[in-house]
Amino acid sequence: MADTKLTGIYFQSAIKGNEDTVNFTEVAAYIKKYNNVAAIWNADEVSLADANNVAAKIKEKNIKRFVIAGDKPGMEKSFFTKAMVNAGNKAEDVIIASFREHGAIRNADTNRAKAILACAVNAVPFEEATQTAEVPVNPNTLVIGGGIAGIQASLEIADAGQKVFLVEKTGTIGGHMAMFDKTFPTLDCAACILTPKMVEIGQHSNIELMTYCEVKDVKGTPGNFTVKILKKARRVDLKTCIGCGTCTEKCPGTAPSEFDAGTAMRKAIYIPFPQAVPNKYLIDGESCTYVKSGKCKVCVKVCPVPDCINLDEKDEEVEINVGNIIVATGFKIFDAKRAEQFGYGKLPNVVTSLEFERLVNAAGPTGGNIVYRSQDKRNNWVFKGDADIPKSVAIIHCIGSRDENYNKYCSKVCCMYSLKLAHLVVEKLPDAKVFEYFIDMRAFGKGYEEFYERIKHEGVSIIRGRTAKIEEKNNKLMLRGEDILGNKLIEQEIDMAILAVGLEPREDSANLSKMLGISQTEDGWFMEANYISNPVNTFTGGISIAGVCQGPKDIPDTVAQASAAASRVLQNIVRGKINKSVKDLSLEEIESQVNKLA
Amino acid sequence: MSQKVDPELTAKIEKFGKGTWNECFHCGNCTAICPLTEQGFLFPRKGYRAIQMGLKDTIAGSVEPWLCYYCGDCSKTCPRNANPGETMMVLRRYLTSVYDWTGLARRIYTSKMFEIGAIVFIAIAVLLLYVSFTFFPSGEGNWIGQDGGVLINKIAPWKRIHLGDWIMAGTLAFILISNVFNMWLKIIFKDKSVKIPFTAYITEVFDFAWNFITQKRFNKCDGTKTYWFLHLFLMLSYVVLFTMIVFFLEWFQTDTVHPIWHPQRLLGYIATVGLFVGIIYFINNRIKKAKENSKYSHYTDWTFLVLLFLTTLTGIMLHFFRISGMPVATYVTYLIHLMCLVPMLTIEVPFSKWSHLAYRPVAVYFANLKKAAYKKNLVK
């Protein structure tokens, strides 16, 4: 039966109805139906300055249990614990009702919020009240995103003998990792690790690879999802294209190469990079002259395989049925133009780290030679092998990260990749001077601190103090910074500056989260069921997350998490059964469970 | 050099304005973006360090806060929203109280009631003095001109007012100069790491004067041309009016209404426009929180602007009543004018906002002295 301990509730946000958020007015009205609720306060009524004040209020109402309700209730726990203890109560009787954590975020989740609060005022853990019935599982799995996370997860599941649909938005799998030359901290060649895995994906009998495809709709319940997938028109037949590249030579359409991070041009009919999987060409409709104006067809004429190119091919939709889904959509880099003071987009030799990754890559546009950016015949700014070589390079940390003006969080990988890039400059241009400007050096992983020491000893000047601005002066870049430890103001001429841009959630992540019914953190990363103890599942049964789409991390962590996600999926498949999603439980069902457990 | 850490320092400084020092994580962005910082005088970040660590003596001996003109570039780009520009402002208020041996600056800056009380107290004192030492309201003698015009020198003879002016100016000067001396002790004398060459004291005086007149450092902040111009105009107007009233009252306060192009009137008008436009601009900025430097207003910023506004307004009214021959209105307005003007001068000039008129150029002067020493390598 319902609990009788007199309970006070504190709402962290204003109690009001709002289109975007949970309707708190409704939640507050609802919870009064529990007779033990003695007081409901919100942030306007209770000052969090003085615990004794609150203790007096608690005493006055004879409150014995206290619930903090909100998105970050843990933040105020210590305050109310103090108040409760001062009022003569026990610390254990402070309970948090965490809306966001348990998936009550939007207006549509108002009932969920009620259930969360109902559990709290009766001191029943939400997880216990929401144990659900089991349903059978379709053994096929959908993996969304073909970066290293998606690749790893797909291989794990496929190697266990289960069928995987791997859906990738671009023309090839590989994600960001395929763009790198070396990886920290071991300086292994990225391609040497990644390419065999990519090839394996392409050849695996249990994997159906769907590149240039996007998930359009997800219906159904855990164990049995129906997924609509948009197959964008490749216009080149995957089965018959022999990858000879004849078509590309004479193609008049051009666009910046996505794979080269825009530092080189590609044709309208192209292969993202030579080791792409699938190793087949495709046509980008937006830059194809024929698609735009109805005239050209040069590629069709030169292609040696009859009917291989079909310029009039249209997008298509297919439907698949799966029991589990792994989301591994990765990240995008921070748009450095937003931090105007660094001149990116105006000063050609201020480059992003990702662009620089392409520049130093032996398979990149310059064959790995570090050169200035220069203009091609059509005035596009690109990296060309014949340009001059810079003699000094500065790397600037924390661009767009740890910054209230952009993203508050630390992007976790940029300290380390900056050290890696510094090493690559030293290796390729032994005469160049390399400077690194940082705020804090976050070398947290196995072998990372050692890597940092190693780079220091290679002669890179590593300076504490993030640079504040870069301007042009006498055709050179002029950088201003404070050398905090050296107590100096720095005004330095440099040839090239690399901005260590942070990681951000993809543009379409909000859309995807709605489609899948999974939550996002405030920053936009997909939300795990529990950050500490269950970082791969989501609140929606059968849907797991892996890689950077869950939060910034490096490749080793991504791989580990992808394997973990795969093991969760295999768990469901082996059991053959899966719990219904908490989402599908009605408020009444949870209430009756609460009454039973209270 | 070792120094004692004062664990209460943050709490003390917090009384002088919005304290955001816990936000700062020492990225160095603010110093690097500041158009006014230079080698040897790094700010604003180092100020944060000193506050966070409780280095009271370091702060007391720092010129840096005065070298900042609050362009706000640092606050705009600070990744922690720590508002370094405002912190420099807070430090300037705090330093004003550090230099002031009377302790009044601290009271005024840390208690709204004290400041208002002081203003009211002085205003009443002025009222009593006005009534007892001028011929108001008894109107002994002829205090209305034969043509019905105003005879201000009959009711408040310039000599008597002048006497009052001189006593006030003398007191203000004494307090300010002794505070500046105190400032010298803290910034120059106590700093044993540099030895100032004696000649520098003389050679740097010219730069001091030049900087005072042109506020050229201010102009170094980008994108603040209007701001710089209005601030300069306001300051020069203030100085001109102050000089005319305190030193040339006989010439300024006449019963004859001069023709409009007479320098007395022209100068008065230009200076009044300078004050008025400036005040409106700054009040508007503060209300709209239009710029970084007007986002956070301390109550002393408001009392200062309000007093200056009232003084200017009553000054203008006084002038028009006088030239349009309205004796009684003139004399009453004269009294109200004084009741605004005197508290403004006696409170703001030595103890509050206007003291930066003295401290800032002096600080720049001191910084230049140190620079001269750095140049000659007289650094230990």
Ligand SMILES: Cc1cc2nc3c(=O)[nH]c(=O)nc-3n(C[C@H](O)[C@H](O)[C@H](O)COP(=O)(O)OP(=O)(O)OC[C@H]3O[C@@H](n4cnc5c(N)ncnc54)[C@H](O)[C@@H]3O)c2cc1C
């Ligand atoms: C400049 C730079 C250098 C780095 N260097 C290193 C290093 O040296 N060592 C290291 O350990 N880490 C490094 N990292 C971090 C590393 O990039 C990431 O840890 C890793 O790439 C994460 O892999 P992922 O699969 O999660 O994401 P991604 O690599 O971003 O892959 C995501 C994939 O999903 C696809 N996708 C996205 N949205 C959709 C959708 N809606 N539908 C279908 N497909 C979709 C994308 O096209 C992409 O192929 C670096 C990062 C940067 C920015």
Ligand code: SF4
């Ligand atoms: S039809 Fe399109 S893809 Fe083919 S050659 Fe012409 S522009 Fe290139």
Ligand code: SF4
């Ligand atoms: S990893 Fe390093 S560079 Fe990246 S945001 Fe964190 S501290 Fe800054």
Ligand code: SF4
């Ligand atoms: S910019 Fe902000 S965080 Fe960085 S040092 Fe200055 S005050 Fe501190």
Ligand code: SF4
């Ligand atoms: S407000 Fe302007 S002058 Fe003052 S410290 Fe900041 S950047 Fe420098």
